[in-house]
Amino acid sequence: MTTLAPLRRRWDWFNGLLRTWAVLVYIFLFTPILVVVIYSFNRGRFLLTWDGFGTNWYGAALQNEGIQRALATSVRVAAVNAVVAVVLGTMAGIALARRSGKWSRPFLILVFLILVAPEIVDAISYLIFFVRINLGWSFARLVIGHSIFNSAVVTLIVLARLQGLDESLEEAAADLGATPWRAFRQITLPLMLPAVLAGGLLSFTFSLDDVIISSFVSTSGGTTLPVYVFSALRTGLRGDLAAISTVTLAATLVALGVMVFALRRSGESVEGVVGTITGAG
């Protein structure tokens, strides 16, 4: 596949325009992040008004029981939910891709409905249902509540990825003597891995940042960090939440860096993963 050298010279001003636009968009995307990081060093009692530079809120954040507990809950819920979503979604995606039949259409409609339903509708219906079946354990409620949407997402991602893969690879393996399970394990699964990973990542992210469903179904003492922030938002945000946010941002940047490094080493491009995230890869 050869590419012609792009004729850049003629389009200098257009290039310049695109580049300027890109820079502006990046500034737009990062300004609030910068504000959060800077204001995490705001010494004042409330986040809104700047009152001098200080790192007191970092200490306060680490000592604040409520925040620490909420953060721990958030991460645990996100992790378990990611596992559930990936397991359910991958299996469903494989079934849709390789075993489709009359059942596929109703199932896909259901998946679509799950993706279309607004979070507030989900939140209310889950809560009413949980109360009715007497499920009071906040952790379980959160995992169930998050994993439904996330597993639907994973299903579609895996489906898209598998549809892009040639089924004949697996058939060739079968012809050459591999059992279906072995063909799956040594061919399908590894090729599907980027989609599964992308799905897991997305599920983790969505769960970590979820506000509406979490605020409805969680119970006191079992809330997640976004719910904690949400109630603080209505009264007066304090610097400790900005501090925690900066810390988690740094942590996830590190994790992201590790992942990118690992992916690069394994030959998978970042774009490949991105492509599978959006289902078009």
Next chain:
Amino acid sequence: MKKEVETIRLLAPRATANHLRYQLTRRGFIRVGSAAAGGLLLAACGDGGGSGGTETTAVATTAAEVGGDLSIYTWAEYQNPDNTEAFAAANGVNVIIDIYESNEAAIAKLELAGASAGYDIVVPTSGFIKLMVAKDLLLELDMARLPNSANIDPAIAALQNADGIAGKYSVVKDWGSTGWVYDASVITEPLATWGDFLTVAAQPDVSGLVSILGAPGDVTGIVFWRDGIDWNTTDPADLDHAEEVLLAELAPHIKAFDSYPALSLVAGEYVLSQAWNGDARVAVIEDPERYKWGLGAPKTELWVDTWAILKSAANVDAAYAWINNILDPAVAAKETEWHGYDTAVMGAQDFLPADLPAPEIIFFTEEEKSRLVAGEVNEAQDRIVEIYNNLQAAAGI
């Protein structure tokens, strides 16, 4: 004999083959998989490590008679952290606080979440207690377990128990009223009445910068107090009148429905805010020259907030211990210092610092007290909430 090596043969383009070769080897799989898992784990550990993830307060307790978690569902900025810490340390209890903006919201959440809300204590305004009792949400209090309840000013306790029900399920937390707080650099003439509130709200440099409380009764109250109507009325004509006035004279100027406007006022978001006195005081203390408080006139609200224990409370012992502790005069004084409301605990005033800022916003004069009218929750409640929702929709245009 040489071990049979299982092989799989594929026909594929060279580039793909190279790519596949890496992915398909076990090593490749493990590398990618573990990197991903490692990344996730790093994120999880990095975030969740924190302070060691302790679930209970790590303070040595002397007589840990209580212990466990205590979950309090209350209003914002309503609890002095010093008192909370002291109680937690003395009793080995981990105190969790969650907030709401209006009684309606609290009741809604408690009913929606049923017994699983997880709260032990709630802080309703006295008039709403009978609604909560009807929904079987509250525990009838055993006053023998609250010896400090004798400290409560009987006059306020009488107001709290006006309907005969609230007194069995709650004790007085504090009491206060509703008025306005404004930016005097923009609004140069002081406001005397609720009528002034509505007129000034319509002024060009004020319109669009007005906030009103997130509590339905307080909002319809504005019209009733201004027009001399008993704000506990159930007459549909009165309620319709209130709706008309609000939609015509207030809706176009509202910027936000905010139960805690002081901070945003100071940040310059609002110029005129309806507020409860303790919250308004936060703004006044910031800059007494610039932010002025006014108690509603000719009539305004008298509300009494209470401590109540939920029927579904997991830690009833801690709840009783908490409430009893808060009713101690020294502790009550620190509460007042923090949230700016009168706790009605007799003898607390002796413990207040001499230089307490803006005490006139906490403790009312006799003249001011004569303006206060206690609120009832009655059959008009549904209509009031409806009016409030309509106002919200109208203000959102």
Next chain:
Amino acid sequence: MAVMAPTARRKLRLPRFIMAVPSMIWYVAFFVVPLLVIVLYSFGYKPPATAASSIGLDRLSFDNYTNTFSATFNQTFIATIRIAVTGTLLCLLVGFPLAYFLATRTSPRYRGVLLGLVIVPFWTSFLLRTFAWRILLAANGPASTFLQSIGFLDEPLRVLDTRGAVQLGVLYNYLPLMIFPLFVALDRLDPALREASKDLGAGRIATFFQVTLPLVMPGVVAGLLLVFIPLAGEYVTPAVLGGAKGLMAGGLVASQFLAALNWALGSAMAVVLILLILVVIGVFAAAGLIVRTIVRRNRKVELAAK
């Protein structure tokens, strides 16, 4: 010694959809049933505030639906669709040039990093980064002080709690969701096709509309859906930045349950919201099909996709 006996192609003898069964159970139990309960509630009524329960089901009717379409509330639904559609289009307009830039004007070495940078903001809590706009744009805040000091403004910045602030917040939080599918679609586009088009004499604009755009259309549609659907049901971002003006249909539903104790009306509004989203998608899909048929008829050159 390799034995390669031809084996018959064997497939597992379980029902075809066995792998999807866990998902099915999960969805039916925890999604379909709760949703059906809501639909049931939507036909109920609200007992008085002093009653023990907030939902009465002994009398079923369509009253709540009539109420939802009443003058008070349909304003909010209309505003919601307006904000959602405008927000989606804004994301498209702002995101497309960036995606185009990333796909065609960056070297592959940095492309991954630049893409990653687009998603990094998502790694902060969305509430905090939305609130950051409140800090930034506050009347006494940094932006306001700066603009006043350079004489651009005579009075404090009054952009918060307006419809403009809502659109800003919405654009900010949903932009990355638009950029990714656009990028992927643009990235797969063979530059040779564009070159060929230019070699054949088409101007830049003609190339864009007749070559590039049709080929990336699936990506555009994916981006539009990815943004519009959650946006239409969203209410937190508008509430944080828009104050009273930030009331969206989702917020109405929430307030019926969280403040008004009117589960029946809230349920009806919830159902209407879902239907509304589906209808809008349907309308735009139909419009898109019509436009495409018209364009197809008039187009002179049709290039096959890769």
